[in-house]
Amino acid sequence: MNVRTGLTGPFPRSEALVAATRDFDRGRTSADTLEELFAKTEREVLALEHRLGFDGPTAGYLRWPDLFRPFAETWEGFTVGPLTRWLETNTFYRQPILLAPPGRTAGAVAARLPPPLLGTAANARVLLPGPYSFTVMLDNRSGETEPALIHRLGRLLGEEVRELRGRGFSTFLFSEPQLVVRPPEGPRAEAVVAGYRAVEAALNGGSSIVWTYGADARPAFPLLDRLPVSAVGVDLTETEVEQLPAGPSRQGLGLGVLDSRTTLEEDPTEVARVVRAAHARRPAPAVWLGPGGPLDLLPWDAATRKLEVLPAVRAALAGSSP
Amino acid sequence: MTRALFPTQEIGSLAKPRWQLQGQRSEALDESARAELTSWDARVGFAAEAPAVRDALLTGRPEDAPPEAVRDLGALFALRFLETAGLDRVYDGEARRIEMYEYPIRQMQGFRFGGHVRSFDNKYYLKASVTGEVRLERPYHVDEFEFVKRHARAEPKLPITGPYTLADWSYNEYYLARQPGWKGRTARRAAQREFVVDLARRALRPTLAALIDAGCRVIQIDEPAAGTHPDEASIVVDGFNAATDGLDAEFSMHICYSNYADLLPALLEAKRCRQWAWEFANRDTAGHDGYAVLKVLADYGDTREVGLGVADVHRDAVESPEVVADRIRRAVKYLGDPQRIWVNPDCGLRTRSLSVARAKIESVVKGAALARAEFEHPRR
Numbered sequence: 244m245n246v247r248t249g250l251t252g253p254f255p256r257s258e259a260l261v262a263a264t265r266d267f268d269r270g271r272t273s274a275d276t277l278e279e280l281f282a283k284t285e286r287e288v289l290a291l292e293h294r295l296g297f298d299g300p301t302a303g304y305l306r307w308p309d310l311f312r313p314f315a316e317t318w319e320g321f322t323v324g325p326l327t328r329w330l331e332t333n334t335f336y337r338q339p340i341l342l343a344p345p346g347r348t349a350g351a352v353a354a355r356l357p358p359p360l361l362g363t364a365a366n367a368r369v370l371l372p373g374p375y376s377f378t379v380m381l382d383n384r385s386g387e388t389e390p391a392l393i394h395r396l397g398r399l400l401g402e403e404v405r406e407l408r409g410r411g412f413s414t415f416l417f418s419e420p421q422l423v424v425r426p427p428e429g430p431r432a433e434a435v436v437a438g439y440r441a442v443e444a445a446l447n448g449g450s451s452i453v454w455t456y457g458a459d460a461r462p463a464f465p466l467l468d469r470l471p472v473s474a475v476g477v478d479l480t481e482t483e484v485e486q487l488p489a490g491p492s493r494q495g496l497g498l499g500v501l502d503s504r505t506t507l508e509e510d511p512t513e514v515a516r517v518v519r520a521a522h523a524r525r526p527a528p529a530v531w532l533g534p535g536g537p538l539d540l541l542p543w544d545a546a547t548r549k550l551e552v553l554p555a556v557r558a559a560l561a562g563s564s565p
Numbered sequence: 566m567t568r569a570l571f572p573t574q575e576i577g578s579l580a581k582p583r584w585q586l587q588g589q590r591s592e593a594l595d596e597s598a599r600a601e602l603t604s605w606d607a608r609v610g611f612a613a614e615a616p617a618v619r620d621a622l623l624t625g626r627p628e629d630a631p632p633e634a635v636r637d638l639g640a641l642f643a644l645r646f647l648e649t650a651g652l653d654r655v656y657d658g659e660a661r662r663i664e665m666y667e668y669p670i671r672q673m674q675g676f677r678f679g680g681h682v683r684s685f686d687n688k689y690y691l692k693a694s695v696t697g698e699v700r701l702e703r704p705y706h707v708d709e710f711e712f713v714k715r716h717a718r719a720e721p722k723l724p725i726t727g728p729y730t731l732a733d734w735s736y737n738e739y740y741l742a743r744q745p746g747w748k749g750r751t752a753r754r755a756a757q758r759e760f761v762v763d764l765a766r767r768a769l770r771p772t773l774a775a776l777i778d779a780g781c782r783v784i785q786i787d788e789p790a791a792g793t794h795p796d797e798a799s800i801v802v803d804g805f806n807a808a809t810d811g812l813d814a815e816f817s818m819h820i821c822y823s824n825y826a827d828l829l830p831a832l833l834e835a836k837r838c839r840q841w842a843w844e845f846a847n848r849d850t851a852g853h854d855g856y857a858v859l860k861v862l863a864d865y866g867d868t869r870e871v872g873l874g875v876a877d878v879h880r881d882a883v884e885s886p887e888v889v890a891d892r893i894r895r896a897v898k899y900l901g902d903p904q905r906i907w908v909n910p911d912c913g914l915r916t917r918s919l920s921v922a923r924a925k926i927e928s929v930v931k932g933a934a935l936a937r938a939e940f941e942h943p944r945r
Contacts, residue, residue, distance in 0.1 A: 258680055264687040308686050326685055328822075331793045333692075333734055335685040459750065481750055502748060506679060506694040507738040509748070517747050541736075542680025542692070 244522055245529040246560055247298040248553040249368055251454045251476060251499065252418060252537030253310075254303035255546050260284050281306055285359050291547065295554050299368030299414045302357035308337070310372050310418055311380070315339035317351030318399070324382055330420055330457045332504075332540060339381040341392075347399045353410060364411035373419030373453060374400055374438040375427060390434035393427075397438020405445035413449040415442070420457040420536070422467065423477070432466050443471040452476060456499055456536040461486045470494070474527075478535035480504075484517055487525045496527035499535025501552065506545040511555035518560060532556060570903050570940050571893060571933040572653040574872065576819060576842060577724045577787065577913030579643050579658030579922055584622060588635035593625040605919070611645040612638065614716070636661050637712065644717055650923060651930035654722040654783060657713050659913070665726045665787065666734050667691055673768050674700040676735065694736040695760060701768040704775035714780050722783040723776060724819070724913075728765035728804035729797075732757060733790035758800045765807035773812055783815045785842060791832075792823020798831035809837040817842045817872060821912045826861045833867055842872030844911035847879055849892065856892060859899035871900060874911030875932060876925040881917065883924040889932020890939070903940045908933040 256264070263280045266272040288303035307313060309329070315321040315337070324340040360367040374396040378389060387395065404415055427435055442451055453467070454476035460467065461482060467475045468488065476497025477487070498521055500514045522530055532553055538546040582605065584598040594602070602622060606612040612619035615638050621629035622638075643658025662668060667690075670676050675697040681689035706725060713721045737753075740760040744752035773784060786808065791801045809816050817840035820828070825843060832841075841862070849855025859871065875892045876884050884892075889908070897903045908929055914922035 256681075256683065261681045261683075261689050265689070268687050328793070333690075333790070333793070334683060337685070480748065480753065483749055483751075484747075502753075504736070504753075505738060505741055505748075506736040507741050507748070513747060539683060542682055545679055545694075545736075 244560055246532060246557050247495075247529055248295070248532045248557055249297040249299045250292070250301045250303070250538065250550075251416060251456075251497075251533035251535075252304075252370065253307060253539045254288050254301070254305065255539040255541055255543045256305050257284050257287070257543045260305065282358065285357050289359050289363075291550065295550055296557070297553070299366060299416075300360070300363065301368050301370060302359045304357060304370055306357065307355070310370075311336060311339045311377065313352050313355040314372065314377070315381075317348045317355075319346035319348065320344055320385060321381075327380075330424065334540065336380075339377075341381050341383050341385045343385050344387055345385070345392075345395065345399060347402050349406060352403055353407060360412075361410075365413055367412055368414045368416050369407055369412050371400055371403065371415055371417050373417035373422065375431075375435045376419045376421040379421040379425060390430040393431060393434035394437045394441075397434075398441040400438070401441035401445040404442055404449070404451075405447075408445065408447050408449055414452070415446075415449065416452045416454055417442075417472075418537075419453050419455050422453070423455040423458040423460045423463045423481070426463040426466065435466065436469050436471075439470045439472055450474070452495070452497060452531060454497060454499075454533075457481065459483075459486070464488050468492075468494075474529065474531050476531060476533070479517060479521070480535045484521045484524060487521055489524055492525050492527040494527065495529040495531050496522065496525055497531040497533070500532055500556070501534040501538070501549045503534050503536040503538050503540045503546075506541060508548055509552045511552050511559055514552065514556045515559035518556065568653075570937045571906055571908050573651065573930050573933050574654035574722055574907055574909045575647050575652055575656060575658075575926070576785070576872070576874075576909050576911070577656075577659060578662070578915035579646065579660075579913070580915050580917065580919055581639060581660065582642065582919060585635055585639035585642070585660070588622050588627065588630055588638075589632045591627045591630075591632065593627055594622055599623055605642065605646070609642070609645040609649045611641045614641055640709075640712055641716060644713065646919070646923065647926065648717070648719045650926040652926065653719060655717060655719045656722055656724060657709065659724070659915070661709050664690075666731065667693075669705060669726050669731060669768070670735065672702055672705040674702060675739065679736075692734060692736060694738045695732075695740065696738050698739065699760075699763050699767045701771050704772040706772065707775050707779050710776055710781050711779055720783065721781070722785055723781050724785045724787055725769070725772070725776075727786040727788040727801075727818070728761050728769050728808055729801040730788050730790040732761045732764055732804070733793065735760075754797070754800075757797065758803060761800050761804040762807045765804040766810075769804075769808035770810060770812070773808060773814070777812055777814050781814065783817075785817045785819050787819045789819070789821055791820045791828060792825075795824065795827035798828040799834070801828070802831060802834045805835045805838060812837070815839050817870075819843070819872070819912075821874070822847065825858050829861055830865050833865060838869065840870035840872050840907065842874075842907075842909065844874040845896075846874050846877040846884065846892065846911050854895060856895040856899060859896055863900055868902070868905065870905045870907055871896065872907045872909050875908055876910040876929050878910055878912045878914050878916055878925075881921050883921065884928050884932070886928050886931035886935050889928055890935035893933065893936040894939075897940070908936075
């Protein structure tokens with residue numbers, strides 16, 4: 244089994260960083276001091292990812308206030324809107340408001356990637372919002388229809404990928420909870436496929452991963468199977484293994500095996516058993532293992548302990564490989 | 566007891582006045598805090614009930630105004646603030662509480678706080694893991710209620726965080742670990758039900774019983790998390806029923822910012838819930854009747870009281886009494902019975918300034934009076 248491991252979303256801030264960001268907001272610490280701590284903590288996350296043998300380090304995306312903010316603050320047509328609940332959690336994001344057809348600002352997102360990734364771009368994993376979740380979770384006042392917007396955001400994200408490929412990045416993970424929370428149908432589903440075709444055209448040999456979470460993926464499988472991407476991830480704490488489509492997959496099999504809604508650590512033996520069962524049901528060229536949803540729903544220590552499970556799972560799977 | 570139509574009530578928290586916050590920190594009040602204390606005292610009349618604390622605060626002698634005495638004065642202020650606005654049911658604006666999760670959890674054993682979680686931007690909250698069987702150390706909110714009971718001139722209604730919300734805002738370790746095999750959806754749901762019911766039986770019920778023993782007759786169980794997982798509505802109900810099992814009081818359930826239709830009919834199994842206190846005004850916008858969802862209750866034949874949210878707590882714009890009366894009218898149209906309606910803000914008003922909160926509550930009271938006059942003396 245060809246197993247890859249890594250983060251699938253933002254990592255939580257350390258307690259020191261929590262304190263520093265609070266102090267900064269209250270005028271008790273300087274921007275320089277805060278920047279130093281961000282950089283130090285990013286290096287810590289990167290070191291952790293290396294120590295755990297992850298494929299595609301992320302440095303945690305600790306500076307991003309939420310998944311959409313780097314885009315809502317820099318792309319044309321957007322403004323940053325009200326606090327809005329993030330799926331079925333007690334956390335919030337600022338809903339992007341789209342006032343006019345969106346336009347990309349070259350270089351803007353690259354400038355907001357974790358700085359340590361720039362030195363390791365070829366191996367790094369770039370986190371991006373998926374075009375469908377982006378569309379569904381913004382307030383669309385642009386006059387554009389939803390299918391047209393999904394397709395347009397797919398094209399813009401494709402341009403983003405093209406630019407980042409030029410900067411040496413090669414692996415792109417699209418966060419797409421809404422593909423399973425509110426599975427699209429009809430023209431919206433076709434627009435999702437078209438959007439990812441635009442991404443595919445920009446990849447130039449790179450890898451694209453669509454990562455779903457937050458709901459049972461079963462109703463979305465017919466669409467997920469059609470996506471022209473390297474791998475599709477499903478959250479196994481929401482989707483039963485027995486419900487995975489049976490038979491070989493041309494895409495990599497992404498399996499969310501760490502539950503970001505509980506501090507309870509997973510048992511590596513049990514995780515390995517479930518991964519073997521999933522792979523037996525749906526053989527795939529590669530298996531990508533990671534947290535089901537974003538680990539920043541947990542405190543730093545708990546998230547770190549959870550990640551320690553993945554190398555143990557990998558070892559268990561390697562031991563059982565034919 | 567026969568009540569006039571459309572009695573009014575508060576729902577929860579008020580913003581804490583600046584003088585209270587500074588006073589609790591044993592700081593000398595700044596000019597604006599002193600002015601705030603003086604002007605609200607002139608308006609609602611509360612400080613004369615604790616003249617020594619008032620004088621110590623106003624004359625820059627924080628050492629003579631211990632934090633607990635300042636909290637008492639804050640509670641008195643909130644009571645008079647709500648009473649003089651004309652509400653029929655009041656509380657203390659949650660003047661002693663900082664939030665609605667951490668305090669109750671810290672009164673229990675079986676939990677461990679493991680660090681901060683980001684709520685949004687650079688705002689964080691502490692979220693505990695349940696790592697053992699839940700055990701109550703001591704019933705909580707009882708001293709707070711006894712103070713309110715001693716001083717309230719209107720009928721007190723106590724708000725308390727419900728078991729489902731306490732569980733949903735915690736990490737479930739202990740109960741999930743007891744589930745055999747893979748901790749997927751089915752196991753997680755079963756573990757959550759066990760956690761909620763245990764919390765309800767072991768912590769909420771003894772606390773509610775102690776409050777009732779202390780004379781509390783009207784209790785609002787807050788379940789703001791209910792709407793985040795509509796497919797767990799039956800767990801919300803199991804928690805409510807376990808928490809109130811065998812207890813005799815007027816219980817209501819407060820839920821906000823949820824699609825109520827998704828929670829029905831499961832929610833209707835909450836046996837001792839006498840009133841649904843729900844937010845509506847926030848969703849009542851041009852072109853969208855925020856009260857139409859009440860028809861679903863009527864369709865299910867539910868005849869409980871409704872605590873009707875008529876003032877949006879997320880906007881500064883103050884609803885006019887006419888708008889409030891119109892909202893009541895529409896609710897009557899959907900429910901069919903004016904006797905079942907209590908009138909209140911959508912939720913706690915702590916996010917609004919005291920001036921805006923006061924104006925909104927006054928409008929709630931005046932709007933209820935307009936509707937009352939209309940329904941009690943209909944024009945021919």
